[in-house]
Amino acid sequence: MNSTQSPEVPPLKAWLLLLLLALIWGSSFLLIKKGLLTFSPDQLAALRIASAGLVLLPLIVKRVHNVQRHHWPKLISVGLVGSFIPAFLFAFAQTQLPSGVTGVLNTFTPLATLVIGVFIFKQVAKPQQWLGIAIGLVGTTLLVTAGEAGAFAFNQYGLLILAATVCYGLNLNLIKHHIPDLSALTITGVSLFLVAPPALLYLLFATPFIAQVSDFESVQLSLAAVLVLGIVGTAAALVIFNTVVKLTDTTFTSSVTYLIPIVALILGVLDGEPFLMAHGFGMAAILFGVWIANRRSRKKPL
Known part of the structure; x- marks a missing residue:
């Protein structure tokens, strides 16, 4: 039996970490919105990645020796496709999309994960996983189309x-199938640090960031929002995320994207937005x- 194979039933620890991730990432769209009040989307993304990579540096100094030559290309890929590129995509998209719509579109992650796992990484998918993803997408649609405030208006930024x-x-899929021998902290810390220097150099020398932060009072809210987004919403959250990948499977881990809109909805209600019956059905x-998608398959006795 392969020691890296995920347990059939996700342990309680995995569920608790999944809920914590949903809380952190469900708040990230609000933080992006606050960051964009002052910074351009490329500044926001660069600052997010730079702060996330640098904050983990003290924790990975003693772990770099575990990284072998064949790991480096994979870790660079993880840094790029798992953090760097999405940070810029989300920042630019949210200049033209409401945060709620952005959160809902993010729920395509489990479907993308499963399809890529099946067709590229030769992963075996159970019918119940496809069914669970379909039900989750229906719930997400209910959330985004509930009432006038939730009307879905797709544009090219959704792409x-x-x-x-x-x-x-x-x-x-890359982490699960090709880097099973490194810890979650090592994968997160090293991959983020590999992409942090170019992000920092771009921020300092290709944008007016230094001139902007010299007037601290005018940028303090946006700066605080982006730093929290980078340190908590990216660095800490990715350590948790990669831990869940190690504990379970890719379908379970990507299910966090179904919980994110629920967190965003609750935050909206606390901020005075209405809660409709369709919201309740969508959440359910x-x-x-x-x-x-993640329940144990029951075998009939012989």
């Missing part, structure tokens, strides 16, 4: 989010879809 979900799908469908 940027879909491209980001493909990146996430590639990243999930999402949770049911996640359960279906």
Whole structure:
């Protein structure tokens, strides 16, 4: 039996970490919105990646010796498709898309993950996984189309989010199938650090970032939002995310994207937005879809 094979039933630890991820990433769209009040999308993305990569540096110094020559190309790929490219795609997309729509489009990640896993990485998918993903997408549709405030208006910027979900799908499968021998912290820290220097150089020398932050009072809210986004929403969250990948499978881990719109909806209600009956049905469908996709298959006794 392969020691890296995921358990059939996700452990309680994996479920708790999944919920924590949903809380962190469900808040990220609001942080992006606050960051864009002051910074351009390329500045926001570069600062996000630079802060995430640099904050983990002290934790990975002693772990670099575990990285062998064949790991480096894979870790660079993880840094690019798992963090760097999606950060820019989301930042530019959210200049023209509401944060709620962005969060909903992000739920294409499980489908992208499963399709890439089946057709590229030769992963075997169960019918119940396809069913769970379909139910989750139905719930997401209910959330985004509930009432006038949730009306879905797709434009070309939505394609940027879909491209980001493909990146996430590639990243999930790459970690699960090709880097099973490195810890989650090593994968996250090293991959982020590899892409942090170009992001930092771009931020400092290709944008007016230094001049902007010299007037600290005018940028402090946006700066704080992006730093939290980078340190907590990217660095810490990716350590948790990669831990869940190691504990379970790619379909379970990518299910976090179904929970993210629920968090965003709750934050909206706390901010005074209405809660409609369709929201309740949508949330129930999402949770049911996640359960279906990850429940144990019962075998009939002989």
